[in-house]
Amino acid sequence: MISRPIAWLHAKLFSNALSLSRAERWKSSLGALLCVAGCGLLLRAMPLHAHWLLAPVGASVVILFVQFHSPVAQPWPLLGSYLVATVTGLLCAQWVPQPAIAAGLAVAISIWLMARFNCIHPPGGALALLIVLNAPYTPASVVQTLELVALNVTALLIAALVINKWVLGRRYPHSTTPALAPHRTQDLPPIQRMGLVHADLASAVQTLNTFVDVQEDELVEIYNLAVDHAFGRQVGLTCAEVMSRDVISVHFHTDLGMAWQLLRQHNIKSLPVIDRFDRLIGIVTVADFLRQVDATAPTSFTDRLQILLKRTPGLSSNKPEVVGQIMTADVFTAHPETPLSELIRQIAQKSLRHVPVIDARRKVVGIVTQSDLLIALYKSIALRQAADKPSA
Template identity: 40%
Template sequence: MPSSSPLPAWLQGLLPGPNTAGRREQLRAAVGALAGLLLAAFAGHFLLARDSAQLFLVAPIGASAVLAFCLPASPLAQPWSVVGGNVVSGLVGAACVQLFGGGGLAVAGLAVALAIAAMFALRCLHPPGGAVALTAVIGGPAVHAAGYAFALRPVLVDSLLLVVAAVLYNNLSGRRYPQRQQAAHASSHATADVKPTVRLGFTPEDLDAVLRQHNQVLDISRDQLETLFLQTEMRAHQRRFGIIRCADIMSRDVVSAEFATPLDAAWRAMREHNIGALPVLNRAKRVIGIVSQGDFLDHGGLEDYGRLRRQLRNFLRPSGLSHTEKAEVVGQIMSTKPRTAGLDTAIVDLVPLMADSGFHHIPIVDAEQRLAGIVTQSDLVAALYEQRFAEAAA
C-alpha cells in the first residue's frame, strides 16, 4: 500500500521514528557538518579569495567535517589531528611537487605514503590528510603555483575554521569536543577514591597495559572504550544471573509533592516518613522534578552547623513575602529534569547512576510517563544482596 505521506522516502528516514534518539543524532551531525562547511567556505572566501582564481576551499575538508561532526570522540577527529594532519600532509605534497614535479601517479603515491608517515610521527593521523597530499600533487596548475603556501592558504585556514565550528556546534548541542583521551574516575564526593563501579573487574591500569601492547591506531577514544567494556560487563552479569526489573523492587506507595506544596509541609512529610526525597508531580502525575534534603540545605543557607536549627526554622516559616523574594514552595528549590527509569529497566542499569553519579532516588515511570514507584539505594542494595544470596544457595 503506498505511503500517504507527501514527503519523499529519504526525507522520512531523517525524521523521528522508532529509533528517535539515533535519527536525531544523525540529523544533528548532518546539520553540524553543513554549518561547519558553510563557515569554512564563506569565511575562507572572505579571507583568501582576492580573485576568482584564488583557492579558498579544498575538497578534503569535507571528509574532515564528517569526522569532526559525526565522530567527535574519535582520536582521528581531534583538533590537532584535523589541523596538524591536513597541514603536514599539504606540506609533504607540496615538497614532492617541488622535488619531482606534479601530476604523476608515482609522485602522488609517494606523497600520500610520506604524508602518512609524517602524521604517524607527529601523532596527528587524520585520514583526509592523505587526500590533501594527493590534491597537492594532482590539483592542477593553480595548486602547483601556490607551492608550500597551499598548506597554509587554504588548507590551514579551512582546517582552523572547521575546528572552531566543530567546537562551538558540538558543545552547544550537548556533545563534548575536543575529547579528553583518558578516563575520568573522579569521585563525586571529592575524595581520592575512584568510582565504585570501577573498583572491581578490570582497572584503568589494565586497559592502559593492553593498549600499549596493541600496536595499532584505534578509531575510538580511550574513555569510550572503557565505557564499552564496563557496559559489556554489566550485560554479561545480567545475562548470567537473570534480569531484575525496577518494577520488581520499587516502592509503589510513593510519598510525593506538587510544585505548590509549601516547604514546611514537604519537610514534615520527609521527616514523618523517614525518607530523603520527594518526587514532584504535575496534575497528570508526571514527574517534573525531585526535592531532597540536600535541596533544603543548599537553598536554606545552612552551612553553619551551630546555627542549623534556627536557620532551618526560619527557612521553613512562611514569610508573607512574594515568591520572587523568598522560596516558599517546593517548585522553587526542586531539582528539575530528574533522572527517571521505566518499569522494565533492569536494575543493573541503575548501578552507575547511584554508585557513580550520586543519585539516591530514581523515580520509576510507566509507559505514559506517570509516576509508578521509586527505587532508592536501599532497594538496590537489598535486591543485589538477595540476588547473590540466591546464587550462593543454588
C-alpha cells in the same frame, strides 16, 4: 559449492564494514554538502589568483562528518597532516627526479612523520601524492601551492567546527573532560573505580601493536555500556520488581513542618512533590531542609530548625513556608520497566540516593532507594550462588 566461496567473500568484504544509523547518514551528508559548498564558494570569492578546492579535501570531509569522534578527525591531525604532506611532497618533487619513486617516498615519509607527531589523517597521503604528481615547481608555484593548501585546510577546519557544533549539534572537537568527584575528594566516581583505567587500555593497545581508531573515553564508555547490558541480561531485574510502591508524597503547598514530620514518622529521607493531578513536580529531601537552616544565627541548630519549620503568621514571611519553596524541581526519574542495570549506572554517576518511578502520565507509582538496590543485588547474587552449588 558456490555458497561457500560467496560466504567467504562476504565475510572478508563486509564483516567489519562501518554502518551508520539513518539519522547519522542524513546528518553526515548534510554536513558534507554544507562544508564542501561553503569552502568552494569561499575560495572562489577571494580576490586571489587560482584558488580551488584540493581533491584530498573530499576525503577529509568524509572523516570530519562521518567519523567526527575519531582521533584522525580532530583539529591537530587535520592541520598537522596537511602541513607534513605539503612540505614532504614539495621536497620529494624537487629532489627526486623519478616521479614514481618521488611519489612513493612522499607518501611513505608523510606516514612516518604523521605517526611521529601524532597527526595521522589519511587524506594527508593523498595530498602528498597529488603535490608530487603536479611537479615540476618554480619558486612562484611553490609559494602558490603553500598558499592554496593553507587556505583549503583553514577553510575546512573552520567549516567543520561551525557545522558540526552549530548545525548538526555534535560535540566537535572531541575532548576528554574528567568526571568530577561527587564528594569533592581525590577518589574517582564510583562507576570508574571498578572499570577500565588508562593503563589497561595502553597495555591492550601495546599488545595489539596497532592503531585504534577510537577515543579512549569512548572506548571506556563502550566497555561500561557492554558491562551494563551483560549485567541486565544476566540479572534481568527492573524497577517495578524492587521499588517501594506505598510512596509517601506531599504537595507544593504542604507546610514545612508537616513535611518534616512525615520524614521523621516514616524514617525516610525524601518526599516526592506532586500536583493536584498526582503528577511529579519535584522532590524534597532532608538535605533541602538543612540548606535552609540559618547557619549564622547564634542559637542552637535545633532552635534554628524549629524556626524554619514553624509557620509564620500573617501574609508575608522572610523565610520559606511551604515545600514548593525548597524542593528540587529538576528530578531524575525512572519508569517501572527501566532495567536495574541502567538505574544503577545513573545513580552512581549522579550520586543519587532516591529515584521516583513514574508512569507515562508522570504519576508517581513507586520510589527506588539505595537500600532497595542493595537488597535486590544481594538476593540476586545469593540466589545465583545457591543455584550454582551442587546438591548434596
